Amino acid sequence: MLAEFLQFLFSGITVGATYALAALGFTLIYNASHVINFAQGEFIMLGGMLAVLFAQMGLPLPAVLLLAVLVPAVVGVLVEKLAIEPVKGAETVTLIIITIGASLVIRGLIQVWLGKNTFSLPAFSGDEPIHVLGATLLPQSLWVLGITALVVVALWYFFNRTLQGKAMLATSVNRLAAELVGINTSWVLFMSFAMSAALGALGGILITPITMTSYDVGIMLGLKGFVAAVVGGLGNGLGAVVGGLLVGILEAMGAGYISSAYKDAIPFVLILLILFFMPRGLFGGKSTDRV
Amino acid sequence: MNKRIYYGLYGLIVILLVLPFVVPNNFYLDLAVRMAINAIIVIGLNLLIGFAGQISLGHAGFLGIGAYASAVLPMHFGWHPVTAMLTGALASALLAALVAKPIFKLKGHYLAMATLGLGIIINIALRNEAQWTGGPDGMPVLPMALFGFEIGSDRQWYWVVAALLVLTVWGSLNLIDSPFGRALRALHGSEVASQVVGVNVARYKVSIFVLSAFSASIMGSISAHYIGFISPNFADFFHSIELVTMVVIGGMASVYGSIVGAVLLTALPQALATFEGWETVAFGAILMLCMIFMPRGLVPTLAARFSKGDDK
Amino acid sequence: MSLLEVKDLSIHFGGVKAVQNVSFSIDSGIVYSVIGPNGAGKTTLFNLITGVYTPTSGEIRLDGEIIQGKSPDELARRGMARTFQNLQICMNMSAIENVMVGAHLRLDRNLFKAMLRLPALKRRDEALREEAAGLMEFVGLGEYVGARADAMSYGALKRLEIARALAMKPRLIFLDEPAAGLNPKETQEVDHLVRKVADSGITVVLVEHDMKMVMNLSDRILVLDYGRKLAEGTGQEVRGNPDVIAAYLGTHA
Numbered sequence: 001m002l003a004e005f006l007q008f009l010f011s012g013i014t015v016g017a018t019y020a021l022a023a024l025g026f027t028l029i030y031n032a033s034h035v036i037n038f039a040q041g042e043f044i045m046l047g048g049m050l051a052v053l054f055a056q057m058g059l060p061l062p063a064v065l066l067l068a069v070l071v072p073a074v075v076g077v078l079v080e081k082l083a084i085e086p087v088k089g090a091e092t093v094t095l096i097i098i099t100i101g102a103s104l105v106i107r108g109l110i111q112v113w114l115g116k117n118t119f120s121l122p123a124f125s126g127d128e129p130i131h132v133l134g135a136t137l138l139p140q141s142l143w144v145l146g147i148t149a150l151v152v153v154a155l156w157y158f159f160n161r162t163l164q165g166k167a168m169l170a171t172s173v174n175r176l177a178a179e180l181v182g183i184n185t186s187w188v189l190f191m192s193f194a195m196s197a198a199l200g201a202l203g204g205i206l207i208t209p210i211t212m213t214s215y216d217v218g219i220m221l222g223l224k225g226f227v228a229a230v231v232g233g234l235g236n237g238l239g240a241v242v243g244g245l246l247v248g249i250l251e252a253m254g255a256g257y258i259s260s261a262y263k264d265a266i267p268f269v270l271i272l273l274i275l276f277f278m279p280r281g282l283f284g285g286k287s288t289d290r291v
Numbered sequence: 292m293n294k295r296i297y298y299g300l301y302g303l304i305v306i307l308l309v310l311p312f313v314v315p316n317n318f319y320l321d322l323a324v325r326m327a328i329n330a331i332i333v334i335g336l337n338l339l340i341g342f343a344g345q346i347s348l349g350h351a352g353f354l355g356i357g358a359y360a361s362a363v364l365p366m367h368f369g370w371h372p373v374t375a376m377l378t379g380a381l382a383s384a385l386l387a388a389l390v391a392k393p394i395f396k397l398k399g400h401y402l403a404m405a406t407l408g409l410g411i412i413i414n415i416a417l418r419n420e421a422q423w424t425g426g427p428d429g430m431p432v433l434p435m436a437l438f439g440f441e442i443g444s445d446r447q448w449y450w451v452v453a454a455l456l457v458l459t460v461w462g463s464l465n466l467i468d469s470p471f472g473r474a475l476r477a478l479h480g481s482e483v484a485s486q487v488v489g490v491n492v493a494r495y496k497v498s499i500f501v502l503s504a505f506s507a508s509i510m511g512s513i514s515a516h517y518i519g520f521i522s523p524n525f526a527d528f529f530h531s532i533e534l535v536t537m538v539v540i541g542g543m544a545s546v547y548g549s550i551v552g553a554v555l556l557t558a559l560p561q562a563l564a565t566f567e568g569w570e571t572v573a574f575g576a577i578l579m580l581c582m583i584f585m586p587r588g589l590v591p592t593l594a595a596r597f598s599k600g601d602d603k
Numbered sequence: 604m605s606l607l608e609v610k611d612l613s614i615h616f617g618g619v620k621a622v623q624n625v626s627f628s629i630d631s632g633i634v635y636s637v638i639g640p641n642g643a644g645k646t647t648l649f650n651l652i653t654g655v656y657t658p659t660s661g662e663i664r665l666d667g668e669i670i671q672g673k674s675p676d677e678l679a680r681r682g683m684a685r686t687f688q689n690l691q692i693c694m695n696m697s698a699i700e701n702v703m704v705g706a707h708l709r710l711d712r713n714l715f716k717a718m719l720r721l722p723a724l725k726r727r728d729e730a731l732r733e734e735a736a737g738l739m740e741f742v743g744l745g746e747y748v749g750a751r752a753d754a755m756s757y758g759a760l761k762r763l764e765i766a767r768a769l770a771m772k773p774r775l776i777f778l779d780e781p782a783a784g785l786n787p788k789e790t791q792e793v794d795h796l797v798r799k800v801a802d803s804g805i806t807v808v809l810v811e812h813d814m815k816m817v818m819n820l821s822d823r824i825l826v827l828d829y830g831r832k833l834a835e836g837t838g839q840e841v842r843g844n845p846d847v848i849a850a851y852l853g854t855h856a
């Protein structure tokens with residue numbers, strides 16, 4: 001009974017951590033530009049696929065990690081520079097369509113380049129499961145959770161204790177005022193896309209030894225990250241993390257206790273319920289549109 | 292005032308009347324039928340996206356409901372195909388209304404998310420309920436019969452679909468230039484301005500969403516009967532995006548643009564068939580390039596260029 | 604009984620108390636002006652009364668009936684119309700359609716009748732087009748009857764908003780800085796226009812920085828400062844009020 005529950009919980013928080021990283025990515029970009037980046041999921045996919053590629057080339061793990069985070073970050077910046085900047089201030093619908101276009105291009109290129117196969121990545125420190133109260137925990141899960149926790153702390157430090165981080169926050173609250181006090185808001189946009197792509201990619205790398213990867217995993221992972229961001233109240237960093245874990249856990253519990261066939265539907269049922277009953281998410285504040 | 296807008300409709304009727312007699316073979320007739328089906332769906336979607344300024348990323352879900360209602364109900368329960376089609380369309384409309392009511396009080400991203408989630412849930416259900424739907428492999432669809440006549444050949448379907456297309460274009464043009472249509476465009480132009488003149492914004496958004504879902508569902512049914520086979524891919528996310536791409540490339544808020552968009556993108560996969568795998572890239576690139584360099588889409592951009600020429 | 608009564612009205616945005624405990628009432632048929640320095644809360648007050656914002660506390664009555672918290676479209680049904688300080692024009696529509704949409708509530712808005720282009724509906728729409736052209740003439744936009752909204756100047760759009768509001772056939776109209784950004788000649792024209800609107804029996808509530816226009820038109824004036832009511836009365840009374848003078852000369856704490 002307990003063992004089973006723990007088992008579901010472990011797998012839930014492990015994938016939930018990936019969703020949390022993706023949700024943080026959505027949040028960063030949303031705060032900087034009010035764009036919902038529908039290509040976020042492709043950075044998760046890119047991270048995983050590139051890690052596989054670099055590992056197969058025989059690079060050592062730290063180099064694999066670094067490259068598989070950096071390359072997607074560069075792609076993220078390219079998306080921002082080439083597709084988002086030129087349409088500054090466009091309608092929501094336009095921005096949604098552009099980022100969907102970007103996601104199709106990235107996914108399509110990877111499909112053409114690396115094919116449609118499913119790939120796996122060796123776990124960072126072996127596959128010997130750890131036993132906890134009758135449930136088993138993969139060492140890779142500890143990597144996922146540990147690194148996610150580190151990243152969350154680092155982000156917190158960045159936004160609350162460094163000048164650059166505060167500049168980014170200020171821009172998200174009031175772009176014009178930020179520009180007036182001399183913040184380079186175009187740099188902020190650039191950083192947001194780079195960081196958000198890097199976060200997504202990191203999540204993708206970490207989870208690949210457990211779930212495997214292929215060119216098309218980005219859609220679902222990205223969408224679930226988005227669900228997590230909305231659950232947490234779009235734009236709220238802490239909310240994104242809690243939302244991610246919550247979505248992961250609910251999904252694992254639903255798969256375990258209700259129906260594994262409908263596992264992927266669970267986050268979307270959740271989001272519909274949340275939008276119906278708590279339209280601003282769990283942590284979102286109230287705001288009035290200015291007229 | 293704008294009687295000229297109906298000229299396009301007369302042109303369309305002429306083309307549709309002539310087309311079956313000039314196409315070289317059945318391959319092109321089949322292509323024409325599929326173009327017309329897509330055009331009808333895309334016009335409905337454009338009323339939502341282009342005119343009302345709302346987005347649906349799950350429209351293929353409604354196609355799926357219609358298609359599977361027409362496949363499952365006659366096959367497993369012996370329903371008449373027309374009853375099945377209408378039941379599917381009503382179910383789609385009801386579902387759309389149910390989801391839209393709370394969502395349309397919110398802004399853009401949330402609607403995108405909700406429609407996307409709805410589409411995905413529908414797709415997952417279709418894949419999983421294999422005892423009814425045949426699961427991922429799909430299922431055959433019984434032929435459509437109307438008043439004892441079976442609609443079987445491509446040519447028969449062509450006339451049915453062509454008539455529906457003409458009706459759809461006519462109805463949509465009428466709608467746009469009416470009090471309802473003005474309210475719809477006004478809430479796109481300025482939501483608050485439309486509210487203070489008395490437009491119940493949520494109600495209009497829901498109505499047009501329901502209408503476009505209803506139309507998509509009907510066309511889903513017709514596709515299913517026409518092709519004679521249906522699989523969950525028909526109702527997946529990528530198909531939803533394809534439909535949005537057709538709206539965008541043809542021209543938001545342009546009925547004729549929707550036809551052009553549907554014609555072009557229905558032909559595209561044929562054209563790209565030799566470049567296996569590049570389809571996704573092509574769709575993505577079209578979406579981005581269109582939005583960046585030609586945000587109004589083909590038809591409105593060209594129309595603007597022509598009318599400028601008139602002035603000179 | 605007054606047409607509009609506002610009692611202890613307040614709204615807070617986070618820490619910003621944009622309107623605080625403001626009370627006043629407006630009699631039917633007059634021109635009532637709201638003045639005050641930038642950021643005093645004038646636009647916010649309009650937004651509260653027309654249902655765009657929901658007050659944090661307080662009461663608003665129209666014909667004695669409580670209306671705060673009602674949606675803008677419901678208030679439109681009760682005869683309220685307004686224009687916006689920051690233009691709210693539908694740039695995706697022609698100029699005349701912007702005016703026609705003002706008549707929304709007076710039309711048959713049925714979806715199916717519209718799709719079938721029923722003759723009765725069509726005739727009504729043709730008549731409305733005439734009426735809208737007449738209104739554009741009335742506000743001095745006769746030359747723009749066939750124009751697209753996005754091809755019009757700022758000053759013309761300001762008046763287009765007034766025409767749209769008039770198309771509602773309202774009892775009460777709120778004009779938020781109708782003369783802002785206009786040259787002296789245009790301002791003069793708007794001045795006359797407001798007079799004509801008031802003479803047609805519509806109660807006018809006006810926010811305007813042009814003091815000459817305010818003093819010239821207003822029956823009563825409400826002065827706001829930092830979200831609070833500073834003074835209220837006739838032009839004479841307000842002009843002589845030391846608090847008002849202080850606020851406008853900037854000696855206010």
Ligand SMILES: Nc1ncnc2c1ncn2[C@@H]1O[C@H](COP(=O)(O)OP(=O)(O)OP(=O)(O)O)[C@@H](O)[C@H]1O
Pocket residue numbers: 288289290291616619620621639640641642643644645646647648688
């Ligand atoms: N939706 C909102 N959210 C947050 N603050 C708001 C909002 N609307 C107005 N405010 C604030 O309320 C205060 C009053 O603003 P308002 O626009 O009502 O002033 P105003 O008197 O119309 O000024 P002006 O003469 O410049 O038009 C300002 O400090 C403004 O920043």
Ligand SMILES: [Mg+2]
Pocket residue numbers: 645646647688
């Ligand atoms: Mg103001």
